[in-house]
Amino acid sequence: MEKIICMSCQKTIDSDSRFCKYCGARVVSTKKSKINNDKLVSIFQNVCDTLCLNSEYTEQEFEDEFSRFKSYENRDISDNEYYRLLVDIIFYSGFKASTVDKYLDVIHSHFEDYEIVAKYNLDQVEEIKNDKNMIQNKAKIDACIRNAVRIKKIVEKYGSFKKYIDSFKPNSSDECLFKLKKSLEKNFSFIGGTTAYHFMTDIGLNVLKPDRVILRIFYRLGLIDNEEDLFSAVKVGRLFSRATKLPIRYIDIIFVSYGQLNQEKMECICSEKNPKCLKCGVKNYCNYYIGSVL
Template sequence: MKDYRAIFDQLETSLRRQSSLTEQAFRERLDKFMHVEGKPLSDNEYYWIMVCVIFYSGFQASKVTAKLDLIRSYFADYEIVATYGSREVSEILSDKNMIKNRRKIQACIENAQALKAIVAEHGSFDAYVASFDPTESFENLMLLKEELEYRFVYLGKITVYHFLTDIGMPVLKPDRIVTRIFRRLGLIESEKQLLKTVLLGRKFSKATALPVRYIDIVFATYGGVGGDRDLGIANGICLEKNPNCLVCGLRDYCDYYAKRLQLSEIAGERSRKGKRKHGN
């Protein structure tokens, strides 16, 4: 049985050692993720989170982040966006500085229309979310997830979890970074095991008494290319290519590292045998 608390403690310690910030500053900036879950949001805040999920999906995060102000200038108010037609789409696409992806732009418009219909029916999007009582049980949370996938464009099997996490629901995002780390640790057998990844996030939360959102950001930063400037992290540790195993505190738990070590030992033994044979 895995010691989830020990794993997370080592993960957080390794990340902190990579930060250029003082320990106090690092802790203060990370602690803001302790208070995300349950925060009330306006209809436009829900919509903006959805817009961000759409634009970040499949794109390099740094490129999207650099254009967030411009994206917001077009998609700040869902009621206005819901009225967009072909003329507005053409205007957005003609902006030389804008991310030119018609599918994403169209998805933002369609989702504004869907959100407007929900607000008309429930009074607010917050009331709509609350109608599922998603924090009462995991089953209720999954019912909300399924409903969101059905009603909104671009909220697919992974991005819907991004949305849920970012609106403060107690759920881990099973993206390629988190699933990669979990697979290397032997927690999952395949990076396609999304539900198992989500459930493991809850186990980490229970073992550490930390919010799932906090768990999520630590894992995401640990394996993310480019790290997190706000946390003083220049680059992640458990990267897809060239992971920095030498500074990783999870080596004792990591199947991936054990296999690399074994292969290195085999290669070393073959090299030694070759030298002895050549010497003879």
């Protein structure tokens, strides 16, 4: 028998159940809803309005804070900036952002220049691993060093890291984009399914990173079939971008902010547990909310 996830308690139940045997919530169909431009524009605008309303920002301050994410595409990124993005992704992967934020200056001091890092000897590596002011995760540290060596080889072969990226023509088709994704996963340590998307988002390609926050929100809104469907989430992100005529990185950061805990000036609305549905501007589109009130 097919299994589904209860939208209320997130436990697995039989698909023919009318009520969840764990929490008693009424089971609501979680099949994908029809997607059209008007719906996507409405959802995104209401998410933005809700975020601003439940923050410490004025409307102008909110725009000023997030407008920088509208200019991520077509940026001129140096080889070292590409490396820095890889370093950041490695350390943020699996860790709370608030934890990593406290160590970023130290991390960057050790991994500032890929050419220097690629030449680190064993004593220098051990010094980093024993730095009490550093996140002492040996696997992440080793990955940063291996990636520095790999970037050095790619730059030597292609002339620059950007030329390596451009060689795939990643914005020309989904097929080309995924060829780049596979190459990144093959060549770089700690770059996997989600983190490859993360990197491609941060360098300005037309793709959002389908992390657990994005997947949770899109699933609750009925835009994807399940919270494991990375590819569908990427496609939905592109649909949002086309419908709103806004850059994909801006779409990404708005939805992440909507469901991310422990933000300094904004309230998390669509949290995994105990979401603030009554404050949510898109609750009428949401299977989770509809299931909780039936």
